[in-house]
Amino acid sequence: MRKSVSGVLATLEHVGGFASAQELYQLMHRDGAKIGLTTVYRSLQTLVEGNLVDILRREDGEAIYRLCGENHHHHLVCKSCGKTVEIEGGAIEKWAKTIASENGFRDVGHTAELFGTCANC
Amino acid sequence: MRKSVSGVLATLEHVGGFASAQELYQLMHRDGAKIGLTTVYRSLQTLVEGNLVDILRREDGEAIYRLCGENHHHHLVCKSCGKTVEIEGGAIEKWAKTIASENGFRDVGHTAELFGTCANC
């Protein structure tokens, strides 16, 4: 398990943001890669285990992956029309660090999403 | 759509915390209710639309539901052993409100989870 893993990693770098396993599979095929869907899933698993990639969830439950260490942001999503605003999470980062050290945890990551109704809806 | 909705709501109150649709279905059956799984899903949908219930996701992607307005907290989870600490989210609440008003959103809810490695692992 090596060529496939680096291929998936490269594709993830290329897209720059989030991508689901299925999307990565399609992207790699579009670029002529001969990788199976099963292997995409396995590679992502490997990357997650190796702490190179974070996994989170779309609202519909589909898993999406992103490179760790990528300067990440959060989202404010309108429940009604789906409008999405990217937001800074400086306060969250600090909060996460504080809570982590208070509880003796290390390597702490986080997810945080806001959802409500936008001005137009 | 009425009797079933209130039944699901009552069950959700009874469990007090999170529950998935499947869990609610089983619980209600154990108590002798004659409700179908489909109707549990439909009732939950109604409750979510009516802002009575929040929906979030377990790590495996399964949807879990909780009563809105319940004094809610967040979690700090150890990726290695699963140890979970309930944490206060005062800072998050403020942050969410600020961001929401800056962007003209109303009725804004949020999810926030921390995950890392605990002292023992």
Next chain:
DNA sequence: GTGAAAATGACAATCATTTTCATTTCTGTT
């Protein structure tokens, strides 16, 4: 070159959720 071990991919299996559709219950009206 050989053989064991790891990696791969096609396909089937699983599991939560949604859709479909026929049946039952509820509603108001006569």
Next chain:
DNA sequence: AACAGAAATGAAAATGATTGTCATTTTCAC
């Protein structure tokens, strides 16, 4: 009470992401 039409229900099938299986291919050390 009887009736028609609407809404609600639930069993079973459909869907879609993810995981498991297993035979085949590739890799690597010798």
